[in-house]
Amino acid sequence: MSEVGMAHGTRGEMLGRLAAAVGSVAVAHPTRVAVDGPPAAGKTTLADELADILRDQGRYVIRATIDDFLFPRARRYPRGEYSAEGCYYDTHDHAALNRVLLDPLGPGGDRGFQPAVYDHAADTVLSPPVTTAPAGAVLLLDGVFLMRPELIDRWDLRVYVSTAFEATVDRAVLRERQVSSRADVERRWRERYIPAQQLYNATVRPTEHADIVVHNDDPRRPLWETGPAR
Numbered sequence: 001m002s003e004v005g006m007a008h009g010t011r012g013e014m015l016g017r018l019a020a021a022v023g024s025v026a027v028a029h030p031t032r033v034a035v036d037g038p039p040a041a042g043k044t045t046l047a048d049e050l051a052d053i054l055r056d057q058g059r060y061v062i063r064a065t066i067d068d069f070l071f072p073r074a075r076r077y078p079r080g081e082y083s084a085e086g087c088y089y090d091t092h093d094h095a096a097l098n099r100v101l102l103d104p105l106g107p108g109g110d111r112g113f114q115p116a117v118y119d120h121a122a123d124t125v126l127s128p129p130v131t132t133a134p135a136g137a138v139l140l141l142d143g144v145f146l147m148r149p150e151l152i153d154r155w156d157l158r159v160y161v162s163t164a165f166e167a168t169v170d171r172a173v174l175r176e177r178q179v180s181s182r183a184d185v186e187r188r189w190r191e192r193y194i195p196a197q198q199l200y201n202a203t204v205r206p207t208e209h210a211d212i213v214v215h216n217d218d219p220r221r222p223l224w225e226t227g228p229a230r
Contacts, residue, residue, distance in 0.1 A: 006225045014214060014222045015046075018159065019053045021212060021226070022138055025156050030062070030105040030137035032154060036146035036206055037161030038197045039189070040168035040175060042216045043142040046161055051140050059138050062105075066143025068116035069097040073123045082187065084195030092143075093117060094150040102154040105139055144197070147206040160210035163217055165194045 007017070025031045035047045044065065051061045070076065071093050079086035100114040112130045119126050133139075145151075147158060163171075169189045173182050200206065207213050215223040 006223065008221065008223045011049075011220055011222060014224050015049055015053055017224060017226070018046075018050050018212065018214075019057065021157060022050075022054060022059075023057075027107075027156055029107055029109060029135060030111065030133050030139055031156045032102060032105055032139045033141065033157045033159065034146040034151070034155040035140060035142040035159045035161060036144070036210070037216075038163060038165065038168050039144060039193050040171040041161045041163040042171075042219055043161045045219075046159075046214065046216070047140045047142040054138055054140075060134050060136065062113070062115060062133060062137055062139045064101060064115045064139060064141045066092055066097070066141065066146065067120055068118055068126075069093050069101075070118045070120060072118070072125065082191040084192055084199055087192050087196035088145065088199050092145070094148075097151070098154060101139070101141075102151070105133060105137070106154060111135065111137075145200050145204075147209045148200070148204055152209060158210045158212075160207050160213045162207065162213055162215050165189075165197070167217055168194075 007013075022031060022033060035043045035050075037043045047063065051063050054061050069092055071091065076091050077083070077086060078090055083090075096117045100117060103109055104111060104113045111133045113133060114128050114130055116126050116128060118124070146155070147160075169186060172189055173185050176185050211226065213225045215225075
């Protein structure tokens with residue numbers, strides 16, 4: 001990034017700024033973009049909208065999510081279903097993510113990638129066909145904890161979507177009202193997800209590694225920060 005500052009505008013203006021940031025990345029391999037942030041911060045929606053813009057610009061876009069790189073359920077809860085430490089340390093298969101997606105698309109990679117290794121709904125391991133991406137492709141991967149040490153060096157652009165934790169609880173209740181009660185959602189957020197994010201913030205300080213921070217408390221009028229020191 002060549003500028004430092006904070007801006008406030010429409011969602012379209014923010015997405016345009018993100019698309020320009022992706023376009024400014026000069027690498028000889030696909031551009032790997034992290035869209036990090038707490039659960040229910042709005043990462044998936046933002047990444048999907050950004051993907052549409054980039055495709056309209058003629059870019060080949062790979063959309064992926066950390067939720068397709070979970071360990072099987074039997075392996076995810078050695079510390080208990082509501083453990084914040086378990087959420088942070090035991091949930092995601094970062095080695096597989098690097099091996100089949102991030103490293104093949106990075107420097108020295110052959111661009112042959114797999115977008116997933118796990119089916120969350122069926123709790124089964126996946127091995128989809130290997131696809132070869134063009135050199136000018138863009139990977140948009142959304143998820144939690146994307147700037148942790150196992151992944152931090154794999155990204156060519158780092159976006160962090162920030163939302164107040166209480167707002168994420170309310171959004172999650174609305175999002176999951178068809179499958180979970182308010183009490184169940186609140187317990188998962190307050191005992192597992194929010195403390196895990198607090199652990200991540202304290203140990204990794206993800207906003208300090210981000211190229212762009214999007215403050216998404218009001219998705220229609222977001223605030224965003226950019227800068228080379230982020």
